Amino acid sequence: MLQIQVLKNNTEQVKQLLQVKNFTQLHLVDEVIALDDDRKKTQTQLDELLATVNQASKEIGKLMAAGQKQQAEEAKTQVANAKLQIEPLKASLTELEQSIESILFQIPNTPTPEVPTGKTPEENVEVRAGGVKPTLAADAVPHWDLAKKYNLIDFELGNKVTGSGFPFYIGKGAKLQRSLIQYFLDFNTQAGYLEYLPPFMVNTASAFGTGQLPDKEGQMYHMPADDFYMIPTAEVPVTNVYRDVLLKEAELPKKMTAYSPCFRREAGSYGKDVRGLNRLHQFEKVEIIQIVKPSESNTVLLEMVEHVEKLIQSLELPYRILRLCGGDMGFASAITYDFEVYSAAQQKWLEVSSVSNFESYQANRMKCRYKDADGKNHLVHTLNGSSLALPRIMATLLENNQHTDGITLPKVLQSYFGAEQI
RNA sequence: GGUGAGAUGGAUGAGUGGCUGAAAUCAGCAGUUUGCUAAACUGCCGUACGGGUCAAACUGUACCGAGGGUUCGAAUCCCUCUCUCACCGCCA
Numbered sequence: 001m002l003q004i005q006v007l008k009n010n011t012e013q014v015k016q017l018l019q020v021k022n023f024t025q026l027h028l029v030d031e032v033i034a035l036d037d038d039r040k041k042t043q044t045q046l047d048e049l050l051a052t053v054n055q056a057s058k059e060i061g062k063l064m065a066a067g068q069k070q071q072a073e074e075a076k077t078q079v080a081n082a083k084l085q086i087e088p089l090k091a092s093l094t095e096l097e098q099s100i101e102s103i104l105f106q107i108p109n110t111p112t113p114e115v116p117t118g119k120t121p122e123e124n125v126e127v128r129a130g131g132v133k134p135t136l137a138a139d140a141v142p143h144w145d146l147a148k149k150y151n152l153i154d155f156e157l158g159n160k161v162t163g164s165g166f167p168f169y170i171g172k173g174a175k176l177q178r179s180l181i182q183y184f185l186d187f188n189t190q191a192g193y194l195e196y197l198p199p200f201m202v203n204t205a206s207a208f209g210t211g212q213l214p215d216k217e218g219q220m221y222h223m224p225a226d227d228f229y230m231i232p233t234a235e236v237p238v239t240n241v242y243r244d245v246l247l248k249e250a251e252l253p254k255k256m257t258a259y260s261p262c263f264r265r266e267a268g269s270y271g272k273d274v275r276g277l278n279r280l281h282q283f284e285k286v287e288i289i290q291i292v293k294p295s296e297s298n299t300v301l302l303e304m305v306e307h308v309e310k311l312i313q314s315l316e317l318p319y320r321i322l323r324l325c326g327g328d329m330g331f332a333s334a335i336t337y338d339f340e341v342y343s344a345a346q347q348k349w350l351e352v353s354s355v356s357n358f359e360s361y362q363a364n365r366m367k368c369r370y371k372d373a374d375g376k377n378h379l380v381h382t383l384n385g386s387s388l389a390l391p392r393i394m395a396t397l398l399e400n401n402q403h404t405d406g407i408t409l410p411k412v413l414q415s416y417f418g419a420e421q422i
Numbered sequence: 423g424g425u426g427a428g429a430u431g432g433a434u435g436a437g438u439g440g441c442u443g444a445a446a447u448c449a450g451c452a453g454u455u456u457g458c459u460a461a462a463c464u465g466c467c468g469u470a471c472g473g474g475u476c477a478a479a480c481u482g483u484a485c486c487g488a489g490g491g492u493u494c495g496a497a498u499c500c501c502u503c504u505c506u507c508a509c510c511g512c513c514a
Contacts, residue, residue: 043472047483054483057495061440076494246432246469248450375451377469
């Protein structure tokens with residue numbers, strides 16, 4: 001969530017920026033500022049009363065010790081009177097704090113100045129593109145047909161055992177998946193990211209920390225017996241490693257990478273976009289995450305974009321990088337770059353990575369701070385990105401590299417896969 | 423699943439009703455000493471929200487796993503919950 005101080009000090013600027021994100025409930029900003037002023041007044045009053053009670057309690061102790069029982073009793077009635085005022089003040093303070101928090105939860109992160117205005121994905125801005133779109137033979141087929149032809153993935157079997165969107169990868173399909181994970185993790189750790197293999201379920205505190213709750217509750221699988229959520233991305237467990245942590249400046253930046261399956265209910269999405277590997281309820285992904293000083297997050301974002309770009313280039317896939325417009329960005333993000341690869345048989349761009357700077361929005365929720373050289377505490381900035389999401393990479397690799405007699409793998413994968421082609 | 427023990431500041435760990443926001447030790451920071459390093463010595467060293475200030479100093483309140491309760495007063499007593507550890511059972 002945004003810091004109330006920022007809302008207060010830059011009210012008009014914040015409102016303007018929020019409009020870039022198509023956030024229209026600007027009255028919430030004024031409301032929360034007014035509530036916070038109330039909160040301060042209430043707290044000052046309450047603190048003063050509590051101070052008199054504390055003072056009186058000490059007096060009573062002394063009076064009792066001195067044997068002056070009657071005066072002690074008088075002081076006690078004074079305390080009792082003060083307490084009558086304290087109770088309602090406490091109640092309204094709690095109420096104010098809750099209202100403030102619930103409003104702050106409803107206000108999305110402000111976009112950075114580079115973020116283009118716009119409402120739909122069509123208004124995203126292409127930053128650059130690379131690679132060459134292959135020319136396929138006339139009989140080229142989409143990946144779901146290739147998956148069947150070479151016995152790589154069985155969608156129907158997944159339907160039977162679990163439900164749609166939970167495919168089985170089999171034989172060379174499973175091995176290719178495993179090779180990709182291994183390659184991605186190696187690529188990331190070589191760039192200085194520390195590998196984590198996180199829990200695949202998280203508790204509610206963690207889901208709040210990274211912002212999945214309360215706004216995206218319906219997107220996650222929930223295990224009511226234990227009140228756990230299946231993770232929709234490794235970002236959730238890995239970023240929460242530093243929830244409620246006060247770091248030393250010298251410890252930053254923290255660079256982490258993690259493989260995990262991702263579980264998404266994808267409620268309300270049907271139709272043509274969900275065919276094959278394009279949209280699944282369970283898929284695999286390797287994520288990169290950084291926790292950095294605020295002054296460095298802009299540079300680090302670009303560094304992460306370049307990192308992902310190199311990874312895609314090494315797979316020899318045609319790609320483009322988009323800077324998302326305000327309307328297409330996530331709630332907690334300040335700026336997001338999407339990576340898409342061109343799936344030649346489907347003749348479609350497929351999103352395979354999304355790299356975002358959350359600035360202090362997640363950090364404020366998670367209370368992740370660092371102590372600077374002067375001993376002052378500041379919120380960190382958090383960033384994350386996919387490096388990479390597996391299914392659409394696999395779909396594109398299969399489609400773009402198909403020949404009549406097989407599917408050639410890019411060089412970097414051959415040693416991992418143990419063969420040059422499928 | 424059963425039984426028992428526990429949860430205190432960055433860490434270890436004292437503290438059973440007022441003198442405790444919290445001993446001591448370690449770690450950390452600053453300085454003195456020192457040919458360098460090490461050692462020794464001195465000082466500082468929790469967080470949040472307020473007041474105050476240009477900024478400090480200073481100052482109020484809250485916080486000893488979480489939430490309630492008893493009391494003039496709670497880290498300390500009572501209740502509930504969560505988590506951790508140990509042993510047993512089960513098990514990849």
